[in-house]
Amino acid sequence: MNTAGQSILAIDIGSSSVKAACIGTDGSIVVSCKVALPSIVNGDRVEIGAQPLWKAFVDSVGLLRQNGHDLSGCIGMGITTQMAGLVLLDREGQPLRDFILGVDQRGADYVQELSLRLQGTDIYSKTGCPLSGIYPSTKLLCLQAEEPHILTKAHYIGGIKEYLLWRLTGNWMTDPASASTTQLYDQQSHAWWPDMLSAVGIVSEQLPQVCDPVCSAGALLQEAICELGVSAMIPIVVGTGDGPAANLSSGSVTGQQLCISLGTTAVTRFWAKGTESYTGEDHYFRQHFGWDMYLQGIRLEGAGQRISELLPIQSLPDSKTGDPTQPSDHALQLQEVLDSILFTLYALMEPLVTQGRFEEIRPIGGGVLSESWMQDIADLFQLPVLLTAGGDSTLGAAMIVIKHIEAEVDWKDISDRLVRVVHRIKPCSQASEAIRQQYESYNQMMKGGRRDPFRP
Numbered sequence: 001m002n003t004a005g006q007s008i009l010a011i012d013i014g015s016s017s018v019k020a021a022c023i024g025t026d027g028s029i030v031v032s033c034k035v036a037l038p039s040i041v042n043g044d045r046v047e048i049g050a051q052p053l054w055k056a057f058v059d060s061v062g063l064l065r066q067n068g069h070d071l072s073g074c075i076g077m078g079i080t081t082q083m084a085g086l087v088l089l090d091r092e093g094q095p096l097r098d099f100i101l102g103v104d105q106r107g108a109d110y111v112q113e114l115s116l117r118l119q120g121t122d123i124y125s126k127t128g129c130p131l132s133g134i135y136p137s138t139k140l141l142c143l144q145a146e147e148p149h150i151l152t153k154a155h156y157i158g159g160i161k162e163y164l165l166w167r168l169t170g171n172w173m174t175d176p177a178s179a180s181t182t183q184l185y186d187q188q189s190h191a192w193w194p195d196m197l198s199a200v201g202i203v204s205e206q207l208p209q210v211c212d213p214v215c216s217a218g219a220l221l222q223e224a225i226c227e228l229g230v231s232a233m234i235p236i237v238v239g240t241g242d243g244p245a246a247n248l249s250s251g252s253v254t255g256q257q258l259c260i261s262l263g264t265t266a267v268t269r270f271w272a273k274g275t276e277s278y279t280g281e282d283h284y285f286r287q288h289f290g291w292d293m294y295l296q297g298i299r300l301e302g303a304g305q306r307i308s309e310l311l312p313i314q315s316l317p318d319s320k321t322g323d324p325t326q327p328s329d330h331a332l333q334l335q336e337v338l339d340s341i342l343f344t345l346y347a348l349m350e351p352l353v354t355q356g357r358f359e360e361i362r363p364i365g366g367g368v369l370s371e372s373w374m375q376d377i378a379d380l381f382q383l384p385v386l387l388t389a390g391g392d393s394t395l396g397a398a399m400i401v402i403k404h405i406e407a408e409v410d411w412k413d414i415s416d417r418l419v420r421v422v423h424r425i426k427p428c429s430q431a432s433e434a435i436r437q438q439y440e441s442y443n444q445m446m447k448g449g450r451r452d453p454f455r456p
Contacts, residue, residue, distance in 0.1 A: 005024075005025070006024070006025055006073065006074075006075045007022045007023060007024050007025070007030050007069075007073065007074055007075070008022070008023050008024075008025065008074060008075060008076050008077070008078060008397075008398040008401045008402070009021075009022060009061070009064075009071060009074040009076070009077040009078070009230065009234070010022075010023050010077075010078050010079075010080075010394040010395070010397035010398040010401070011057065011060060011061070011077070011078070011079050011080075011394065011397065012079075012080045012081070012242060012245065012392055012393040012394045012397060013037070013053075013057065013079070013080070013081040013082060013160055013161070013164070013242075014037070014081075014082050014242065014263075014264070015037070015039065015046070015082050015101055015102065015103045015264050016036065016037055016039065016264075017034050017035060017036050017037055017056075018034070018035045018037060018056045018057055018059075018060040019032065019033070019034050019060070019392050019393075019394055020032065020033055020034075020035075020060035020061055020063065020064055020394070021033075021064075021394040021395075021398075022064055022069050022071070022074065023394065023395060023398040023418075025075075025402065025417075025418075026417065026418065027389070027390070027395065027398075027417065027418030027419060027420055029389075030069060031064050031067045031068070031069045032064075032394070033060055033063040033064060033067065034060070035056045035059050035060040035063065036056070037052070037053065037056050038052045038056075039101060040098065044104070044105035044106060044108070045100075045104050045105070045106050046100070046101045046103050046104040047098040047099060047100055047101060047104070048098060048099050048101060049095075049098050049099070050095040050098070050099060050163070053099065053160070053163075053164075054164075054167060057164060058227050058228060061228045061229070061230070062228075062229070065229055071228070071229055071230045071231070072229075072230065072231045073231075074230065074231070074234055075234070075235075075401070075405065076234060076235045076236070076237065076401035076402075076404060076405060077230070077234055077235070077236040077237070077401070078236075078237050078239050078397030078398055078400050078401040079161055079164055079165070079236075079239045079397060080161070080239055080240055080241060080242045080245040080393045080394070080396060080397045081159065081160040081161040081164070081178075081241065081242060082101060082102040082103070082160065082241070082242050082264075083102050083159070083177070083178055083181040083241035083242060083243060084102035084134050084135055084136060084159070084181045084182070085099060085100060085101050085102045085104075085136075085159040085160040086099070086100040086104075086136045086139045086140070086143075086157070086159065087099045087100075087156075087157070087158050087159055087160065087162065087163045088143075088150060088151070088153075088154040088156070088157055089154065089155060089156035089157075089158075089163070089166070090153055090154070090155055090156075091155040093156065093166060095163075096150050096153055096154060097147070097150050099160060099163070100136075100139055101160070102134060102159075102160075102181075103134070103264060104134070104139065105133045105134060105301075106133065106138075106139055106142045107132075107133035107134065107135060107136075107137070107138025107139040107141065107142055108132075108133025108138070109133070109142070110133070110138040110141035110142050110145070111131045111132065111133055111138055113138075113141055114131070114137055114138055114141060114199065114200070115131060117199040118195060118196065118199050121195060123183070123196075125188075125275075126186050126187065126188060126193055126196075127180070127183045127184070127185060127186065127187060127193065127196070128180055128187050128275070128285055128286030128287060128288070128294075129180070129181070129183040129285060129286075130283065130284060130285060132301075134301070135181065135182060135183035136157075136159070136182045136183065136184065137182065137183035137184055137196060137199075137200050138183075140157075140200040140201070140202065141200055144200070144201055151201070154202075154206060155206065156172055156206060156208075157202055157206045157207055158172065158174060158207065158208045159174070159178055159182070161174070161175075161178060161239060161241070162174050162178070162208045165217050165236075165238070165239075167221075167224060168217070168220055168221065168224045168236060169217050169218035169219060169220060169221060169224075169236065170218065170221055171209075171217055171218040172208045172209065173208050173209050173210075173211055173215075173217055173218075173238055174207075174208040174209070174210055174211070174238070175210070175211065175212065175213040175238050175239060175240045175241070175290065176190065176210055176212070176213075176287075176288040176289060176290050177213070177240045177241045177243065177244045177287045177288060177289050177290070177295070178240065178241045179192075179208075179210050179288070180286070180287040180288050181241060181243075181285075181287065183196065184196050184197060184200070184202075184207065185210070185288070187275050187286065187287075187288045187294070188275055190210070190288065191210070192204045192207050192210075211238050212238070212290035212291065213237065213238050213239055213240040213244075213289070213290050213400050214237055214238070214290075214400055214403045214404040214407070215237065215238045215404075216235055216236070216237060216238075216404070217236045217237060217238050217239075218236070219232075220232060220234065220236060235401075235404065235405075237400055237401055237404045239397060239400055240289065240290075240396070240397075240400060241287075242393045243261070243267065243269060243287065243295065244269075244287065244289050244295055244396070245393035245394075245395075245396030245397055245400070246259060246261050246269075246364050246365070246392075246393050246396060247259045247269050247271070247295065247396070248393075248395070248396030248399045248400070248411070248415070249364060249388070249390040249391075249392065249393055249394070249395040249396040249399075249419070250362035250363070250364040250388055250390065250419070251362055251386070251388055251390075251415045251419035251421070252269070252270070252271070252362045253271065253411040253412055253414075253415045254271060254412065255270060255271045255272055255273075255357070256357070256358055256359040256360070257270065257271075257358065257359065257360055257361075257362055258270050258349070258358045258360070258361045258362070258381075258383070259361075259362050259363070259364065260345070260361060260362075260363045260364070260367075260377070261363075261364050261365045262303075262341075262363060262364070262365040262366060262367025262368065263364075263365035263366055263367070265299055265300060265301055265302070265303055266299075266300040266303035266341050266345060266367075267297060267298070267299045267300070268297045268298050268345060268348075268349055269295045269296070269297035270295070270296060270297060270352075270357075270358070271289075271293060271294070271295060272294050272295070272296050273292050273293070273294065274292070274294065275288075275294065283298040283299055283300065283348055284296070284297070284298055284348075285297060285298070285299060298345065298348045298349065300341060300344060300345065303337075303341045306337045338370075338373055338376075339438065339442065340442075342373070342376055342377060342380060343380075343438075343439050343442045343443070346380050346381060346439060347439075347443065349381075353381055353382075353383070358381075358383055359383070360383055360384050360385070360386055361377060361378070361381060361383050361384070361385045361386070362385075362386050362388065363377065363385060363387065364388070364390070364391070364392075365391075365392075368387055368391075371425070374387065374425050375425055375428070375431070376435055378425045378426065378427045378428075379427050379428055379431045379432040379434075379435045380432070380435050380436065380439060381427075382427050382432060383427065384424055384425065384426050384427065385424070385425040386421050386423075386424050386425075387421070387422055387423040387424075387425070388419050388420060388421055388422060389419075389420040389421075389422050390418075390419060390420075395418060395419070398418065399411075399414050399415070399418055402414050402417075402418070
C-alpha cells in the first residue's frame with residue numbers, strides 16, 4: 001500500500017495529559033493538541049475516573065478536527081498509554097471503581113507479602129519486573145486487603161490502554177510490553193504466569209488476550225465512530241506502552257542506541273534479543289515488546305517529580321542578593337537533582353557503556369529542553385547525543401501503524417523515514433574530564449553514607 005501523503009491518528013495517554021496528533025507518513029506533525037487529565041492524587045495514590053479519562057480522549061481527537069484536519073482520511077489509529085495501571089470492569093464492561101494509574105505506589109506496602117507468597121521463586125527472571133509497588137500485582141494485593149468486595153466482582157482486569165481499546169472495539173486485548181509491566185506475565189513462555197495469578201487471587205480468563213503491537217484491535221464500534229468523528233473503516237492497532245513507543249519516537253530501534261526518557265520518571269531503555277538481563281539491581285527491568293524483541297533498562301522513580309517541584313521557581317533571583325545573575329538556592333537545588341539523576345543513571349549503565357555496547361544516545365521527554373544537561377550526558381557517557389523532532393510517544397504510535405500496514409518493512413527503515421534528527425551534541429574531552437571528576441566525587445559521597453534519592 002502506498003501511504004505517501006497520508007496521515008495517521010496517534011494518541012498518547014500519560015499521567016497528566018492526553019496528547020493527540022495527526023502524523024504524516026513521513027513523520028511530519030500535521031496537527032497536534034494536548035488535553036489535561038483530571039487525575040486525583042492522594043499521597044502516593046493516583047487515580048482517574050473512567051468518564052473523565054474517556055472524555056479527555058474524545059476531546060483530544062475533537063480538537064484535531066477543530067484545528068481543521070479531516071480525520072476521515074487517516075489510514076490508521078495507534079494508541080500508547082502509561083504502563084502499570086490497573087482497571088477493574090464488571091461482566092458488562094462497566095468500571096467497578098476509579099482507575100489506578102501507573103505512577104500510583106499503593107502496592108509498596110505489599111511487596112514483601114508478594115515475595116512471601118512466591119517464596120523460592122525467581123520473580124524477576126520470570127517477569128522481568130523488580131520487586132516494586134508500581135506493578136498491578138502488588139496493587140491487586142492492596143485491593144484484596146482494602147476492597148475485597150470490589151475485586152470479587154471483577155470480570156475484566158487490565159490497564160488504561162486495554163480499557164480504551166474495549167471502549168473503541170469491544171475487544172479485551174493487550175500487547176506483550178503492557179503485559180510485561182503487570183508482573184503477571186511470564187516473559188519466557190509469553191503467557192500469563194499461573195503461579196503469580198494464584199498468588200494475587202485472579203485467573204487468566206479475567207486478563208486480556210496478548211497480541212503483538214501491530215495486530216488489529218478490531219473494527220470500531222458505531223458509538224466510538226460517532227463520538228470521535230472518524231471513518232468506520234479506519235484500522236486500529238493494539239499498540240504498546242509509552243516506554244517502547246518513546247524508543248521508537250526517538251529513533252532508538254537497534255541495540256546500539258540507548259534511549260533515555262526524562263519525564264515523569266528517568267528511564268533508560270535499549271533493545272535486546274532474548275530474556276537475558278541484569279540481576280542484583282532493583283532498578284533493572286525487562287519488557288517483551290513482541291516477536292523476539294525485548295527492551296531492557298533502568299527506572300529512577302520520582303526523578304521527574306523532583307525536577308517539577310523546583311522548575312517553577314528555579315529561575316527566580318537569589319533571595320538574599322536579588323541578583324538575577326547569581327544562581328538562587330532553588331537553582332542550586334535543581335542542579336543537584338539533575339546531577340543526582342545523571343550520576344545514578346550512569347552508575348547503573350556504566351558496565352554496558354564501558355563495554356562499548358552503545359554508539360549513541362537518543363533522549364526524549366521534557367529534559368531535552370536543557371541543552372547543558374544534554375551536553376553533560378554526552379560528556380559523562382562519552383557518546384554523541386542525538387535530539388530528534390518527535391517530542392513524545394505519538395510518533396511511536398504512528399510507527400506501529402506503519403508497521404501494521406507495511407509488515408515487510410523493518411523498524412530501521414520506518415525509523416529512517418519518520419524520525420528526524422535536529423541536533424547532534426558531541427562529547428567534549430575537556431568537559432568530560434571535569435564531569436567525570438564530579439561523578440567520582442558523587443560516588444565517594446554515596447560510599448560515605450549519603451543516601452542516593454533515586455535508589456531504594
